[in-house]
Amino acid sequence: MSDNSKEVEATKELATSAGSYSDHEYELGLRVVNEDAIADPGLEPHRVRMTDKSVKHEKAAVRQVALLFTLSMLGSAFALWAYFSFPLSEDLSTVRLNTMYLGIGMTLGLMGIGIGAVHWAKTLMPDNEVSEERHLVRGSDEKRAAAIEILAAANQESGFTRRKLIRRTLYGSLALFPLPGIILLADLGPNPGDSLRHTYWKKGTRLAKDPTGIEIKASDVTLGSVFQVIPAGLNPEQHDYLEEKAKAAVLLVRVDPSELKETDERKSWSYQGIVAYSKICTHVGCPVALYEQHTHHLLCPCHQSTFDLVDGCKVIFGPAARPLPQLPITVDSEGYLVAQSDFLEPVGPSFWDRSVK
Numbered sequence: 001m002s003d004n005s006k007e008v009e010a011t012k013e014l015a016t017s018a019g020s021y022s023d024h025e026y027e028l029g030l031r032v033v034n035e036d037a038i039a040d041p042g043l044e045p046h047r048v049r050m051t052d053k054s055v056k057h058e059k060a061a062v063r064q065v066a067l068l069f070t071l072s073m074l075g076s077a078f079a080l081w082a083y084f085s086f087p088l089s090e091d092l093s094t095v096r097l098n099t100m101y102l103g104i105g106m107t108l109g110l111m112g113i114g115i116g117a118v119h120w121a122k123t124l125m126p127d128n129e130v131s132e133e134r135h136l137v138r139g140s141d142e143k144r145a146a147a148i149e150i151l152a153a154a155n156q157e158s159g160f161t162r163r164k165l166i167r168r169t170l171y172g173s174l175a176l177f178p179l180p181g182i183i184l185l186a187d188l189g190p191n192p193g194d195s196l197r198h199t200y201w202k203k204g205t206r207l208a209k210d211p212t213g214i215e216i217k218a219s220d221v222t223l224g225s226v227f228q229v230i231p232a233g234l235n236p237e238q239h240d241y242l243e244e245k246a247k248a249a250v251l252l253v254r255v256d257p258s259e260l261k262e263t264d265e266r267k268s269w270s271y272q273g274i275v276a277y278s279k280i281c282t283h284v285g286c287p288v289a290l291y292e293q294h295t296h297h298l299l300c301p302c303h304q305s306t307f308d309l310v311d312g313c314k315v316i317f318g319p320a321a322r323p324l325p326q327l328p329i330t331v332d333s334e335g336y337l338v339a340q341s342d343f344l345e346p347v348g349p350s351f352w353d354r355s356v357k
């Protein structure tokens with residue numbers, strides 16, 4: 001009796017002696033299992049393609065593949081043209097055109113290569129059905145040598161070397177396609193230098209309401225009131241108006257001076273309970289916009305970071321890592337609120353060479 005037969009007998013013995021099955025049931029079960037085994041369906045009958053039967057169709061397929069690769073080249077070239085013809089600027093209609101045309105061009109660039117390659121493979125490359133038994137991942141040296149031979153033959157049969165038109169248009173489309181992606185790197189923008197460390201505020205700049213630009217006197221700020229503030233003199237016509245306004249945005253609030261928990265250094269940064277803090281959240285830069293008068297909490301609507309206004313705008317909840325920077329303020333001889341200086345630390349989110357404190 002072979003090892004396999006012994007094993008089958010032992011299994012049968014175990015199943016029947018445990019009382020789970022009778023001899024008859026066990027035999028029946030084996031038969032059901034064998035009858036349910038999935039038969040090898042084999043290969044479907046080979047269907048000869050039109051391009052195998054007719055030179056005319058073969059030539060048409062070659063032209064179609066080349067056309068698709070050419071379409072890819074045109075798409076990539078179009079994306080490059082669109083990028084330079086519609087430079088990103090403050091004009092939103094230009095930005096929309098830049099994005100739309102760049103997207104269309106890159107889509108055509110990638111789609112032409114993809115569809116062209118699939119069409120090439122389906123219509124012109126060899127169409128032989130092959131079935132292969134599973135085997136060890138690493139073949140024998142003989143099989144590996146044979147595989148290399150097959151690859152060389154496939155190279156010949158696919159016509160990669162012979163069909164110069166397809167090869168060259170494929171090279172062209174592959175060479176052009178990455179270019180639109182590469183030029184997008186230019187939009188990372190110029191090196192910011194130390195512009196992240198400074199804002200438009202400087203000593204003596206008056207605080208003005210946003211967006212009217214009306215300058216604010218200390219007497220205008222009643223207990224519990226909140227003002228959205230920009231530096232007076234910030235000119236909407238200047239080229240960097242939006243950047244400067246975004247960095248300099250401030251929230252101005254008046255609280256009962258007795259409620260302020262100010263360090264010795266900051267005692268002179270407020271004026272009769274009026275405090276000014278950067279409006280730019282230190283998490284990822286959303287505008288902090290909600291002030292709860294009862295608790296003196298400032299809330300960022302983006303991810304719910306919460307800052308305690310009367311305690312140096314320290315973070316009491318949420319993902320922000322630092323307090324909101326405070327703008328030191330005072331009043332001038334006419335009673336207008338003015339900055340004592342710029343912020344003494346960068347506003348907004350942390351960046352690569354800014355320490356978190």
Ligand code: FES
Pocket residue numbers: 281282283284285286300301302303304305318319320
């Ligand atoms: S940007 Fe304010 S909490 Fe995320």
